[in-house]
Amino acid sequence: MLPERMDRSQVFFGTQETLDKADHEYWEHASDEEKLETITYLRECFYGESATTGRLQRVYTVSKLK
Numbered sequence: 001m002l003p004e005r006m007d008r009s010q011v012f013f014g015t016q017e018t019l020d021k022a023d024h025e026y027w028e029h030a031s032d033e034e035k036l037e038t039i040t041y042l043r044e045c046f047y048g049e050s051a052t053t054g055r056l057q058r059v060y061t062v063s064k065l066k
Contacts, residue, residue, distance in 0.1 A: 012019065027035065043051050
C-alpha cells in the first residue's frame with residue numbers, strides 16, 4: 001500500500017515541463033501492480049471505500065423505438 005505520509009527527504013525544483021517528464025518516466029517504469037495499487041488508492045480517496053469494495057450499480061434504461 002502507499003505510505004501515509006509524504007517523504008520530505010527529497011525535494012525537486014524545476015519547471016513544469018521537467019517535472020511532467022519525470023512523472024512520465026516514473027510511471028513508464030512502474031510495475032503493473034504498483035499502478036493498480038495507486039489507481040485503487042486514488043479511487044478510494046475520491047469516491048470512498050465502497051468504490052473499491054462495493055458492487056457496480058445496475059442501471060436500466062427503457063427507450064421507445066420510433
